[in-house]
Amino acid sequence: DVKVTQSSRYLVKRTGEKVFLECVQDMDHENMFWYRQDPGLGLRLIYFSYDVKMKEKGDIPEGYSVSREKKERFSLILESASTNQTSMYLCASRPRFFGRAGGTGELFFGEGSRLTVL
């Protein structure tokens, strides 16, 4: 069974703290993504990675950074948390090739990490 695991389901941090959100997938997927989800705004892409040590900015990268040192692990880092980063964070993964090569092209999501910054 495919699995994307996010290390923390709920976190409460203070403004200015450094925050690490970890994501691990066991499906040998090349592509990994970090989204944040806010009411009325849907899912917005923060960063994505298509290979080890490769990363690309998504639509809202400001205030975030990422790390992909191993294929199965994609970390999201908030260098100095702020209250406007209070949100639900969703990690997802997907194989590089699908469609005719197999698979539906769906993203496989983790359970989410709900971060509150006070």
Add this chain to the structure above:
Amino acid sequence: EDKVVQSPLSLVVHEGDTVTLNCSYEVTNFRSLLWYKQEKKAPTFLFMLTSSGIEKKSGRLSSILDKKELFSILNITATQTGDSAVYLCAVSLLQGAQKLVFGQGTRLTINP
């Protein structure tokens, strides 16, 4: 800028009703359109659509894509309280690791 818009944002109906959820998009390099259902946790995959006019069906749920008018609909017939969820529409692009651009979601509530 790539954009996906869902409507309505919120919908409340009675059990047994039929609902239609809408998704329109304006993107460069369209690859496919996906529907997800999200209850309390991670979104779960429903359908992927790549060709116009071909209905995808799973039980009481069905979906169709119109690539000329740039929209998709998700139909749910004979709704049940277990259908209550946020329904997400997303468009997969050909570039950028085939990233998905999501709409805002439609929150569907089914009352008994």
